[in-house]
Amino acid sequence: MLSTPGPTVRDESEIGRYLRWLESERQLSFPDYDSLWQWSVTDLEGFWSSVWAFFDVHPHTPPTAVLGRRSMPDTEWFPGATLNYAEHALGREEDLDAVALVARSQTRAPVELTFGELRDQVARARAGLLRLGVRKGDLVVAYLPNIPETLVAFLATASIGAVWAACAPEFGPRSVVDRCAQLEPKVLLTVAGYRYGDRDIDRRTEVAEIVSRLSTGERVVHVPYGPNALPDTLAWTELLSEPAEPAFEPVPFDHPLFVLFSSGTTGIPKAIVHRHGGILLEHLKNHALSWDLKPGDRMLWFSTTAWMLWNSLVSALLVRASIVMIDGNPVHPDLREQWRIAEETRATLMGASPGYLMACRKAGIRPAEEFDLSRLRQLGAAGSPLAADGFRWVAEEFGDQVLLNVGCGGTDVCTGILQGSPLQTVRAGEISGPCPGVAAYAYDSEGRRVVGELGELVISEPMPSMPVGFWGDAGGSRYRAAYFEE
Numbered sequence: 001m002l003s004t005p006g007p008t009v010r011d012e013s014e015i016g017r018y019l020r021w022l023e024s025e026r027q028l029s030f031p032d033y034d035s036l037w038q039w040s041v042t043d044l045e046g047f048w049s050s051v052w053a054f055f056d057v058h059p060h061t062p063p064t065a066v067l068g069r070r071s072m073p074d075t076e077w078f079p080g081a082t083l084n085y086a087e088h089a090l091g092r093e094e095d096l097d098a099v100a101l102v103a104r105s106q107t108r109a110p111v112e113l114t115f116g117e118l119r120d121q122v123a124r125a126r127a128g129l130l131r132l133g134v135r136k137g138d139l140v141v142a143y144l145p146n147i148p149e150t151l152v153a154f155l156a157t158a159s160i161g162a163v164w165a166a167c168a169p170e171f172g173p174r175s176v177v178d179r180c181a182q183l184e185p186k187v188l189l190t191v192a193g194y195r196y197g198d199r200d201i202d203r204r205t206e207v208a209e210i211v212s213r214l215s216t217g218e219r220v221v222h223v224p225y226g227p228n229a230l231p232d233t234l235a236w237t238e239l240l241s242e243p244a245e246p247a248f249e250p251v252p253f254d255h256p257l258f259v260l261f262s263s264g265t266t267g268i269p270k271a272i273v274h275r276h277g278g279i280l281l282e283h284l285k286n287h288a289l290s291w292d293l294k295p296g297d298r299m300l301w302f303s304t305t306a307w308m309l310w311n312s313l314v315s316a317l318l319v320r321a322s323i324v325m326i327d328g329n330p331v332h333p334d335l336r337e338q339w340r341i342a343e344e345t346r347a348t349l350m351g352a353s354p355g356y357l358m359a360c361r362k363a364g365i366r367p368a369e370e371f372d373l374s375r376l377r378q379l380g381a382a383g384s385p386l387a388a389d390g391f392r393w394v395a396e397e398f399g400d401q402v403l404l405n406v407g408c409g410g411t412d413v414c415t416g417i418l419q420g421s422p423l424q425t426v427r428a429g430e431i432s433g434p435c436p437g438v439a440a441y442a443y444d445s446e447g448r449r450v451v452g453e454l455g456e457l458v459i460s461e462p463m464p465s466m467p468v469g470f471w472g473d474a475g476g477s478r479y480r481a482a483y484f485e486e
Contacts, residue, residue, distance in 0.1 A: 060250035125156035128239035136161030253277030301351030388429035
């Protein structure tokens with residue numbers, strides 16, 4: 001056992017604040033994490049309605065119920081509600097002067113935007129997309145790195161009720177077309193290249209091929225990034241040229257927000273559709289209760305725009321925390337670079353791959369000694385298993401100052417399935433447990449729950465961020481075959 005919840009955790013953490021709220025507002029008391037989790041996966045109406053109320057979700061039209069239908073896969077969440085994800089991601093009036101994002105890359109100088117500046121750029125981009133004919137339900141596709149313009153374009157797309165999908169610019173034309181041709185996008189946003197470490201990467205040839213095969217016509221927007229230009233495209237500055245007031249299209253809870261793609265190991269990548277309301281509720285819950293993020297905090301987690309972690313990163317804005325956007329080679333000029341950025345940007349939550357942590361351990365890096373990481377409270381690790389030695393290395397480096405939160409999640413639910421929180425124990429080589437609201441169990445081949453032996457990971461109860469379905473799968477047959485056949 002490496003760490004246990006301290007005596008002040010209920011007074012200092014967001015999950016503790018939530019527990020106090022449950023006691024005062026719902027007359028519910030939970031002595032430990034396990035009892036809270038058990039309630040969260042049995043009383044679905046009680047738990048998810050509490051998430052809605054605790055985080056002050058503001059709908060345009062209130063729901064008539066929490067669950068219209070409970071049975072999977074046709075679960076109906078919050079029937080009658082209309083809302084918009086982007087409206088919740090742009091802060092409140094008191095946040096306008098607070099920093100929303102800081103960006104670091106090897107292609108250009110650092111960028112910083114306040115919530116007020118972000119809100120203005122999103123409103124301008126929204127107006128520009130509307131001029132291009134984008135309307136509710138249309139697809140906007142990005143061939144963009146993890147930079148502020150990508151965030152602005154995503155939130156502008158969401159504010160219209162259009163649907164977002166992204167591929168990282170290191171993808172080749174075939175990978176992009178395999179994914180995005182399924183969607184028939186209305187607009188493509190793209191860069192002409194980028195810098196990776198000390199190498200300039202020219203993507204003009206790839207962009208030309210993608211444009212020719214996606215049939216987006218003249219609706220291609222060039223985001224300037226690096227020295228190259230793209231002919232016959234609309235400039236990003238032109239898209240944002242006209243001032244506009246923020247506006248948000250009210251959409252049903254189940255309205256598509258973005259499309260994430262499966263790996264494509266068994267054929268053409270599946271286009272997994274996620275909904276406005278489901279991602280809003282799930283990420284509010286995950287980012288506060290598991291990652292302990294709140295206003296004034298800052299989240300750093302290296303990701304490309306093709307990974308579900310990018311969608312999770314930008315959702316830190318929902319809890320009025322700020323984000324660090326990193327593009328380029330994350331270990332250039334050396335392994336210490338991510339720790340340098342964490343120090344420089346004063347991150348309170350840093351995410352890292354287990355491979356990166358183990359490489360730092362092997363190299364003898366002492367992050368807590370070499371860098372001022374005094375604001376860091378939580379270190380996340382996901383993407384692959386972290387060896388027990390990695391757990392012990394983090395504990396030796398940071399002691400009780402930093403909670404190591406090792407988790408696993410999925411593109412299918414765009415969140416964590418198993419991970420830790422300030423209220424859970426950390427043991428070397430183990431994930432702390434299932435996330436609140438996630439009824440995760442292991443099942444054997446006979447359909448029986450098993451503990452302490454190999455089994456299939458199963459989520460046995462519905463959750464709001466389960467997919468709406470697959471794009472283009474009108475009858476739902478492919479969706480059912482993928483998740484519910486066995």
